Amino acid sequence: MKSILSLITTIALVSLMGTFAWAETPDVETIVNKANHMALYQGKTCKGKVHLKIADSQGRIRERDLNILRKDVGEGDSRQLYMSYFKSPADVRKMVFLVHKTVEPGKDDSRWLYMPSLDMVKRIAAGDKRTSFAGSDFLYEDISGRSLHEDMHELLDSGNGFYVVENTPKNPGDVEFSHYVAYVDMKTYLPMRMEYFKETGKPYRIMEVLKVENIAADKSGKLYPTVTVSKVRNLETGSETVMTFSEIDYDLPVKESIFGERYLRRPPRELMR
């Protein structure tokens, strides 16, 4: 009798927690791996226009436009190459960032910066990636992704269509947050919301997805659910940035060689248009 009662309770609880996948909730490793793939590794290449709208606490707005090009070069979800080409504001037009991302533990991404007015390529020192991306509230790490090896992951909850994963850095001294919580969509595995915490119980920084679109790859017609509008709010400074991703092309054939230092001065036309 007692066991039947507890069984009923368990069933009721589980069905409350997850309507879709109550039978087999994947383990946390699977969730974070899938989420990582969906956020960063869809398609072999990806190209698009990024528009950043930064509003400070007083509502004053600044805008930036850049084109972004990505190519995966490693086995599985590993090495990636990123190139961003600035179009506006006009005074920084043609400025280019190049990132060679690695996921090997203990190794750092390589980053370069090209400044057209000085006609100079500068390497950005390895180390802290939690600096602002182009003066916005997005950080470098938000763009190219935070390596899965850097955090310990724990599934806090699953319900309301989300897997709620808490990520705690293995080296707490390296980052400004104590942990962050990701809300991963159960269907698409896209991380829809990230809340960053410092000791206190309230997040100080929130990233949320505002719009997801199914983008068809030009060649294969394969559909990729893609975040097209997202927003980061910095609750400490009161500043927020909305990022819009448009004119997205997946699986364009792009040569690996154009992600070289030489191409910073004369970026490939596929990146500029």
Next chain:
Amino acid sequence: MNQIKQMLISFATRRSRMTIVMLLLLAVLCGSFFPKVVIDTDPEHMLPADEPSRIFHNEAKKKFALSEIVVLGIINEKNPHGVFNPDTLKRIYDLAEFSRTLRWENSDDPTKMDGVIKVDMIAPSMVEHITQEGPGTISFDWLMPHPPATQSQADALRKKIFSNPMLTGQMASEDGKAMCILLPLTDKYQSYRVYAALQEKIKELGGDDEFHITGLPVAQDAIGIEMFTEMSLASPLAMGTIFLLLYFFFRKLSLTFLPMIIATLSVVMTMGTMIGCGFEVHIMSSMIPVFLMSIAVVDSIHILSEFFDLYTPEKGRKDTIVEVLNSLFMPMLYTSLTSAAGFISLALTPIPPVQIFGVFVGVGIMVAWLLTIMFVPAYIMVLPARIFTNFGFAKHSSGKITPLSRILEKTGGISYRYAKPLLGLFLVLLVISAWGISKIQINDNPVKWFAPSHPIRLADTALNKHFAGTYPAYLILESEDLEVHYSNSDKRKLAEKLAVFSKEISSEFPEAERKAMGFMAELMDMTDRREDVPFLELATILAANKAEQAKDDDFYLYEEIGSFFSLEKELQKPFKQPEMLSYLAGLQKEILKAGLVGKSIAPADLVSKIHQELTDGEEASYRVPEKMQTVGECYMQFQQSHRPHDLWHYVTPDYNGACVVFMLSSGDNMVMEAVESYVNDYFQRNPPPSAITHNWAGLTYINVAWQSQMVEGMLRSFIGSFAIVLLMAVFLFRSFKWGVLCMVPLTITIAFIYGFIGLIGKDYDMPVAVLGVLTLGMSVDFAIHFVERSRKIYAKTGSWKETLPLMYGAPARAISRNVLVIAIGFLPMLISALIPYRTTSLLLSSIMLTSGILTLVAMPAIITVASKWFFAGSKLEVPAQPTPETTVPVKVNQ
């Protein structure tokens, strides 16, 4: 008036108990508002809320996110490495980590946090270090992510800090012995909590460092605390001293209590009413009790003194007090009215705390007058009879002459005999005073309101020893024309520029020149139809449309053309232009050379620093680059850090406004004024590359703004009250010449006091300015009493020679008792930790002494020299016995 007088006097003497109870009840009622007291120590409130410089200050604060800052200074003079040793740096690190936690929920709005704004904190562990890391590599990192473990790491940190001109002399002192952690607050009212928490933390730290907590918000809190100390310690002490002096004069405890009661009641009623009306207690109004006490005491001493002198057991107390009130009612009413008018005229100054102060002292004076007229007779009437058995001047002085009467007698003789030489002497002194007044320097400094031994002053001295400047003033620059209108000739010029540009790119785009010309023609055609859209906007829209539709190469060509116009837009943002930044750098360099500021930070510094690190890292590269695009890249790189928002303390996001932070070497208003006029002059001599306005923000400047208002306002109010007082004196005596005579002692007193201040080099600051009006009120009081009594006595004697010795009897005794009581009574305020109170105390004493002496010496001397003229046509009463005892008592209805 006579009817009212009789009514008041008879009511007070007949229904004495009721009078006392009523007045006490009134005082209790007013006193019940005391718990509602709100202390306001914000110097910003010295200006009305709608005053332009205050509005501007607040707008600028918002625009550039400038916060009130608590400064935590750490000094180490013992260690050979100064603060750059692992132990001290660990403590600095711990303090910074601790300070970030000083945040708590806003009690009104739980979604907001109050306390330290951690993202704007300046501390070694929390600022960015942008530097060259090996050839061709730039690194963005926290300056001190962890406290260094070894001395060599500490030395490396020192090197890092001093490689950044923006931190040198701001966060760390050039001599390496001091470090400042700057804690911006969400609002200044949080400072006490932060201060207290830091104090606790510092106690735990140990070590051989010196810690100082300062900054304007801390100073303001401290002023508030000292004000309470003042009101609860120094004022009672002054009361006590006055009490002892009174006892010395009157030898009757019960009567000595009287002035104290009058003073206390006046203060309680006035302050209670003020608090009840919802006014906050500012440093100005915290001085109301002191001023009222002196005035109320003076009033009751006049009566008591007279009562003491006239009382004889035969006459009895009732007749004596009625007689005293009869002769004193009018002069007291007039002196009170004139003093009150003098203070109320402070309402003419445009400074709200001074207005409130003036009005309520004025009200308080009238309250004190009413209390004196009503409470004193009532009190005398209810005293048990035995108290008067051994009372009165006649009783005490029978046989022996008190030293005071002897001195007064002699004074009378001297001022009569040597009238002309004395007047000559005063004239000489006046000339010297005039010279002294011409040397007066107007200056104030809220930090110097604290005594040199006060922690705030100590912190100020200690930090100023190491830092070239610790007082921030913000120069706000703004573009004058935000919307540039393109005239036809402007458009032609732009077309020519585009032609040149298209030629430049024609190697890449062979058809560039032709297509650019076509584009321009199309654009000109469009502008005629679309006048609502700004010209450059239209150009970029057209270029974008064309690029959209273009194929292959044309796309890139139209993108180039579009970017040409977009750049043109950027060129209109003054603080992206190298010329403007260099202009600012020039100003900074010159003003530093002139020795007016210790340090300044402008957008030019950010750009120069980034330029240096983006290029070769050499010192020579610390400069504003030549091209606007490079400036733009520098701004962008500055923002690719952990603290992108830092940029907006120096420029507005539209780059139409900029803020230059000047760190002044002193909080003296004089220094701020010198900087202000230097900058004005610089702008005049070197017109900026494009039209920009310049204005100042920051509390250091606000102090200057209200000071200049105050000086002007005080002068206006002084002249105003001088005129009112003169008019009232003329009206009182129905005589112009007597009225003018009444103004003589106070005019000379003010001349002497201000001349002296000018000569010794004491700054003309707020308390000094306000005391001028007190002088007016006090001295005219003595003069009116003197003139009134002189004329009364003359009317009986018919001769000035005979009048004079009588004047040096009771009337002169009353005046000199007053002088002594106030002059000595307020000296205990010298123990105060706030300098304005000390100044008040000293000035009050000297004002009382000077105006007392002048009344008793200069006035009789003047009358002596021109007695015929003064007394010409004065009516004589039926002469005979020339003693004051025979004044006809008024009939009191029994």
